[in-house]
Amino acid sequence: MSFGNRAPRGVLRRRTPLLLAGAALAALAGSAVTPLNASAAAAGCSVEYDVTNDWGSGFVASVKITNTGAALSNWELEWDFAGGQQITGGWNATYDQSGSHVSATNVSHNGTLSSGAETTIGFQGTGGGADPTAFTLNGVTCDGSDPGDPGDPGDPGDPGGPTASLVGWATQNGGTNGGAEGQTVSVSSASALVSAMQRSDPLVIRVSGTINLSGMNDVASNKTIIGAGGARITGGGLDVDGVRDVIIQNLTFSNWADDAINVQEGSTNVWIDHNTFTTGYDGAVDIKRESDFVTVSWNHLDGSGKSMLLGHSDGHTADRGHLRVTYHHNWFDGSQTRHPRVRFGDPVHVFNNYYYDNEYGVASTMGAGVLVEGNYFENVEDPALVGYASSDDGDIVARNNHLVGSGAIETAGSVNSIPYSYSPDSATSVKSIVTSGAGAD
The missing domain is CATH 2.160.20.10 (Single-stranded right-handed beta-helix, Pectin lyase-like)
Structure with missing residues (x-):
């Protein structure tokens, strides 16, 4: 399923900060990664996943992506849901979901991410359960460090909130x-x-x-x-x-x-x-x-x-x-x-x-x-x-x-x-x- 742009609502309910990046071709378990061109290769990144509104049968989530590595000209973020959640609409990315696996691809205005730059995407969904615990960006698993400096934990960014939209x-x-x-x-x-x-x-x-x-x-x-x-x-x-x-x-x-x-x-x-x-x-x-x-x-x-x-x-x-x-x-x-x-x-x-x-x-x-x-x-x-x-x-x-x-x-x-x-x-x-x-x- 693919979803177009919609706008988020709500305020912070729970947050799963995830610091991303580094290992060369690691991907989420059970997911296939399509190779991207060199200009899109991820060197490092961090992700902050926020549930901004949760009413039991559905929720709204905000996902803040920070590029801690080399500049990107386009990107694809992937993750797996653990609780049967289904995306019903989203904004600032094009979403595809197959079963529990989700990919979010940049749209025209946020594809370029210089080193240190960030962008926020989001979506509305049904269901509930555990938040995602692993993300990949352009096929690279996310842990927050820059492979060029393994000791640098990266910057998880600001806590976010309703101003994301x-x-x-x-x-x-x-x-x-x-x-x-x-x-x-x-x-x-x-x-x-x-x-x-x-x-x-x-x-x-x-x-x-x-x-x-x-x-x-x-x-x-x-x-x-x-x-x-x-x-x-x-x-x-x-x-x-x-x-x-x-x-x-x-x-x-x-x-x-x-x-x-x-x-x-x-x-x-x-x-x-x-x-x-x-x-x-x-x-x-x-x-x-x-x-x-x-x-x-x-x-x-x-x-x-x-x-x-x-x-x-x-x-x-x-x-x-x-x-x-x-x-x-x-x-x-x-x-x-x-x-x-x-x-x-x-x-x-x-x-x-x-x-x-x-x-x-x-x-x-x-x-x-x-x-x-x-x-x-x-x-x-x-x-x-x-x-x-x-x-x-x-x-x-x-x-x-x-x-x-x-x-x-x-x-x-x-x-x-x-x-x-x-x-x-x-x-x-x-x-x-x-x-x-x-x-x-």
Whole structure:
């Protein structure tokens, strides 16, 4: 079986560090190794295998590969599962599985690994059991040393975590780690959740069951809020207000009385990822009042009304120079408007989202600059609008989008350059990629 790109979710649950490399043609027991050309031959490497989310019947894993030997122009990582696990989707590599044996081959953007360079791949799978205990890279068994210096144990790298899959504006300004430096707590009641969110120390908060909130509830800096499978927040919302470094993942929001998630008052470095939003009073994800460096990724908006507002009002000119946000791989599924509705922010990056049966997709107003790239629009009356309602026009640059039964994309002016690296999927494949990967478990 082969698997294409999907994005990961979750936070660290268990880690198997494996230091790789060295012996000339050693391979995993029972596996055949196809010789590779000289430029691909591995001299040494290390691997760190992390299960980032585990809900019993399935899991998400991140695999960090560090090249401790000579430069590589392409690579193939192989291992055997010990517990009957089966990969159902992956990202940053092409995966093939036969029985328990798995091979992961580089894709175009990560094939070249100079000495000391690293890349992270990952996948979602079913089943459970023991983690892999042996890997080979280009046919060489992994133990972490460089054959040219057998006494050097290599560098196992940083412990990793949810930022392995982070793309976009939240990677800037020092990056976004949430509560990764703190302890992990589990909550299943509104009082426990609110108390944990408002603690001053870094914290990973694991949410289980259905939690009924009232009103908007503050989230302090350095927090990761992640749902166990099926976790739901209803009635109220999360207020990310004047803070830094917040990650919100794998939650379903419903029947919110104000906003589901409100990012405001200069909050920075926020990542909103792999959540599901049904219907509520106002915005599903609103970002405003000088907030900045935000990524909104792999969310499923299922019938929402006012989906995603970016910018408080036409009169709030203090938003100029802020509101730099990336929206990617979101599924706007019969949701009505604001995907997003943008004021002032430039550049705002909207790429590889799937729009289905919406009133309008993107609106750029009040001098905003929006790059609309590689999206799939299906049955969308107005995929992108220059200006909206009584707001002054903004700018839109559009490229490589795919339209099915939809109106025209309006464009105007120019947009500031995107400062971070990213690898967009082909627009024609976005529908299948996003519908199979977006939303909460």
